[in-house]
Amino acid sequence: MILPALLLIPFLYIILAILIKSKKVKTWLSFAFSLINLGFAIWVMAQVFEVGMIKTQMGSWPAPFGITLVADRFSAFMLLVSALVFAVVTLYSIQSVDTARIKNGYFLFAHGILMGVNGSFLAGDLFNLYVWFEVMLMGSFILISFGGERAQLEGAIKYLILNLISSFFFVAGIGILYGKMGTLNMADLSQKIAQSGDVLSQLSPAMVLIVVGFAIKGALFPFFFWLPASYHTPPPAVTALFAGLLTKVGIYSLIRIYTLFLYHSTSFWNPVVLWIGILSMVIGVFSASSQYDFRKILSFHIISQLGYVVIGLAFYTVAGLAAAIFFLGHNMISKTNAFLVAGWVHRERQTLNLKVLGDMFKKNTLWGVLFFISAFSLAGLPPLSGFIGKYLVIKAGIESGHVSVALVALFVGFFTLFSMVKIWIEVFWKNTPPEVEAPVNTKPLPHGLMISASVILALAIVGMGVFAGPVVNYCEMAASDLLNTELYINFVLK
Amino acid sequence: MELIFAIFIGLLYACGVFLLLRRSIVKVILGVFVLSNATNLIIFLAGGIKRSGSAFIPEGAETIDPAVISDPLPQALILTAIVIGLGIAAYILALKYRYFEETGTHDLDQLSKTDRK
Numbered sequence: 001m002i003l004p005a006l007l008l009i010p011f012l013y014i015i016l017a018i019l020i021k022s023k024k025v026k027t028w029l030s031f032a033f034s035l036i037n038l039g040f041a042i043w044v045m046a047q048v049f050e051v052g053m054i055k056t057q058m059g060s061w062p063a064p065f066g067i068t069l070v071a072d073r074f075s076a077f078m079l080l081v082s083a084l085v086f087a088v089v090t091l092y093s094i095q096s097v098d099t100a101r102i103k104n105g106y107f108l109f110a111h112g113i114l115m116g117v118n119g120s121f122l123a124g125d126l127f128n129l130y131v132w133f134e135v136m137l138m139g140s141f142i143l144i145s146f147g148g149e150r151a152q153l154e155g156a157i158k159y160l161i162l163n164l165i166s167s168f169f170f171v172a173g174i175g176i177l178y179g180k181m182g183t184l185n186m187a188d189l190s191q192k193i194a195q196s197g198d199v200l201s202q203l204s205p206a207m208v209l210i211v212v213g214f215a216i217k218g219a220l221f222p223f224f225f226w227l228p229a230s231y232h233t234p235p236p237a238v239t240a241l242f243a244g245l246l247t248k249v250g251i252y253s254l255i256r257i258y259t260l261f262l263y264h265s266t267s268f269w270n271p272v273v274l275w276i277g278i279l280s281m282v283i284g285v286f287s288a289s290s291q292y293d294f295r296k297i298l299s300f301h302i303i304s305q306l307g308y309v310v311i312g313l314a315f316y317t318v319a320g321l322a323a324a325i326f327f328l329g330h331n332m333i334s335k336t337n338a339f340l341v342a343g344w345v346h347r348e349r350q351t352l353n354l355k356v357l358g359d360m361f362k363k364n365t366l367w368g369v370l371f372f373i374s375a376f377s378l379a380g381l382p383p384l385s386g387f388i389g390k391y392l393v394i395k396a397g398i399e400s401g402h403v404s405v406a407l408v409a410l411f412v413g414f415f416t417l418f419s420m421v422k423i424w425i426e427v428f429w430k431n432t433p434p435e436v437e438a439p440v441n442t443k444p445l446p447h448g449l450m451i452s453a454s455v456i457l458a459l460a461i462v463g464m465g466v467f468a469g470p471v472v473n474y475c476e477m478a479a480s481d482l483l484n485t486e487l488y489i490n491f492v493l494k
Numbered sequence: 495m496e497l498i499f500a501i502f503i504g505l506l507y508a509c510g511v512f513l514l515l516r517r518s519i520v521k522v523i524l525g526v527f528v529l530s531n532a533t534n535l536i537i538f539l540a541g542g543i544k545r546s547g548s549a550f551i552p553e554g555a556e557t558i559d560p561a562v563i564s565d566p567l568p569q570a571l572i573l574t575a576i577v578i579g580l581g582i583a584a585y586i587l588a589l590k591y592r593y594f595e596e597t598g599t600h601d602l603d604q605l606s607k608t609d610r611k
Contacts, residue, residue: 127571134578138585145589153593155608157519160586164526165514168533171575175533178568179540229608 002044003056003069003122006079009037010115017108027094030107034087037114041076041083048076049474052481053491055124063493064188068124070492073478074325075121078252081329082121084460085244085336086114092453093237095446096343101147101235109146110241112139120249124492125185126174126210129253130167133217137163140246143238144230155233162216162226170213176206187492190260190485200264207262211254218250220310221279224303228287231302232295232352236343239295243302244336248328251309255324258313259482266316274314278408281307285415294342294352294427297419298335301378304412305331311409312393315400321479323392326472330377330385330464337374337457341367344450345427354423358432366451368428373458375420377465380413385464392472499539506532518600519593523586530579534572541568 013033020026047054048071058067071079090110097106116136123129141163145156178184180202181192193200212223219227227247231239254273262269284304291297309331312324344367345360346352361368377384380391390413397406464471481487506528513525542565549566551558597604 127574131574131578134582138581141582141585141589145592148592148596150596151608153589153596154605156589157593157605158608160589161514161522161526164582164586165529168529171533172536174571175537175540175568178537178571179542233608 001056002040002047003054003071004058005040006037006044006118006122007115009033009040010111010118013111014108014115017105017111023099023103026107027102030111031087031090031094033111034083034090034114037118038080038083038087041079044071045076045080048073053488055492063124064183064185067128068185068187068492069122070124070187070488071122072488072491073474073481074252074255077325077329077474077478078121078248079118081332082114082117082245082248085332085457086110086117086241088453088456089237089241089244089336089340091456092240092340092343092450095449096237096347097235098147104146106143106146109139109142112136113143113241113245115139117245117249121252124187126177126189127184130170130174133170133249134167136246136249137167140242144234144242146234146238149233151233155230158226159230162223166213166216166223168213169209169216173206173209173213176209177203180206185492186256186260187489191489191493193261193264194485203261204265204268207257210257211262214250214254214257215276216250217247218254218306219247219303220250220276220306221283221303224280224284227303228296228299231299232293236295236339236346239299240336240339240343243298243339244332247302247306248332251306251328254310255313255321255482258316259321260485260488263316263485270314270316273310274402274405277307277310277312277314278405279307280304280310281412282408285412285419288419289415289422292354294345294354294357294423295339297423298338298342301416301419302331302335304416305335305378307412308390308393308409311402311405312396315396315402316483317396317400318476318479318483319392319396319399321482322472322475323389323396325475325478326392327389329471329475330389330461333457333460333464334374334377334384334386337370337454337461338378340450340454340457341371341374344447344454347445347447347450354426356433356436357427358430358436361428367454370451370454370458371428372424373461375424376417377461379417379420381417383462383465385461385468388465388468388472495543496539499535499543503532503535503539506535517602519590519602519605520600522602523590526586527579527583530575530583534575534579537568537572537575541565 017026053072056069113136116132116139119132120129123132141160144159145152181189183189216223231242281304284300284307288297288300309324309327312320312327342352349357377386380386394406394409510525510529510532513521513528516522544564546564547562549563
């Protein structure tokens with residue numbers, strides 16, 4: 001009964017936050033609940049580490065009929081990393097988000113997102129996955145438009161309409177799939193598809209619709225336009241939360257359905273997914289290098305980095321999938337931390353335009369070091385987690401015979417480095433341009449909680465790089481579980 | 495019956511996409527509503543359309559022949575999708591209203607600020 005707890009903890013907070021009036025209690029309760037959630041995620045991880053998979057049949061209805069919650073090694077890993085990211089961003093938000101937003105229920109909607117994310121990682125059937133997607137999206141719709149600044153509303157409209165369209169693709173796919181197969185339980189579907197090989201060609205329309213839905217949610221080429229148009233508009237803490245959690249759920253779902261359904265017709269899907277990954281990598285990184293806004297550069301890099309995960313999936317070997325899983329975890333942590341640093345810069349200078357920033361390293365060395373760690377982890381410098389992630393992806397590519405793809409991945413790495421060095425020089429190293437007036441408030445704002453949040457993530461980045469061995473081993477186990485579809489089917493149905 | 499239904503859904507999708515491509519934000523939002531309903535109807539169609547009884551097991555009997563009842567699951571799915579759609583519709587209209595208050599415009603072409611460098 002440990003899995004439903006991950007859904008009930010955020011839900012309980014939402015109810016309490018409606019009832020409690022005091023802002024202070026609400027705030028600290030939110031942090032406490034995020035820690036409880038982290039504790040449960042660790043517990044799930046500990047259990048899954050021993051037995052491989054755990055499941056709960058809600059309402060005791062047996063598998064293909066009831067609602068099933070499943071956690072295998074891959075979901076447990078994602079649950080743990082997202083719980084960590086969420087707890088850290090909550091700590092950061094206590095100081096970073098303005099009083100008006102917190103009073104109006106900022107943490108309430110953040111927990112709504114957490115509930116949706118946890119649910120998506122645990123969902124055992126497709127329609128449930130859709131419902132959790134919507135829970136997550138509803139929270140994110142509100143957070144992105146929360147506060148009602150003009151740019152925010154504009155970003156929110158784009159974000160909202162494109163994400164709704166992606167949901168329609170997904171639901172239409174589910175409808176067609178149900179019409180053909182008569183079940184929506186993922187394990188049952190996978191089994192039925194495996195048993196009747198000829199049905200596969202009729203399922204292609206449904207699969208294409210579902211994959212397009214996930215690709216829009218995961219901001220992959222050519223469906224990524226909503227992401228850089230909206231992610232730089234809300235407060236930085238919100239962007240950090242979105243960057244850490246939302247697009248990753250789309251990619252998680254893509255990996256899940258790829259290993260359960262799409263692997264039957266690899267001759268079609270492998271090149272498609274491979275090209276989506278390559279183009280996301282290349283176009284994301286090129287678009288980023290032409291930008292001059294701190295958060296916009298990072299937003300385009302989200303697209304580019306997810307490309308690495310997708311090519312890891314497209315190699316479709318144990319090494320490739322393990323690399324994809326590792327990279328996903330690394331990216332959630334490093335990207336969130338980069339946005340946390342952006343939040344501090346925004347707080348000090350009220351702008352994130354690289355042209356008017358400067359001197360930030362002099363202002364606070366520790367934040368400079370924190371940015372250095374997360375940015376150069378994203379660029380893939382040893383001994384940080386990004387180096388291991390890229391090394392694994394490229395190695396898996398060469399081993400599975402995709403040498404040219406591996407070369408593209410290396411090439412994209414250089415451009416990532418270029419963008420990160422650009423931010424480093426423009427924001428932290430150069431002097432503030434003389435024509436820019438010095439900031440009015442010389443007294444430093446309090447940022448103790450913000451910096452401790454960022455330090456935790458930085459330690460996680462370094463830890464994932466230095467002690468990569470056990471993590472990589474775990475990812476390999478998770479990957480071989482994913483490739484062994486029978487294991488998942490038998491576990492869920494029996 | 496199924497053919498008529500399929501054509502009708504196709505028409506709804508066409509209307510929805512047409513509305514999505516308009517310049518007025520209100521029409522785009524209406525397009526989203528039309529698409530959402532078209533999608534719900536796909537699930538309905540996927541469950542199969544037939545004249546048959548409701549999915550109750552008669553008193554005293556243990557089971558019922560699946561041929562004489564219609565599949566209740568798609569209806570449950572649509573119900574869920576409608577509720578979610580309603581919540582989102584309320585939210586998106588409120589968002590549009592707020593945007594209109596802030597800027598006084600319905601024109602999608604004015605929404606290019608966040609895409610510029």
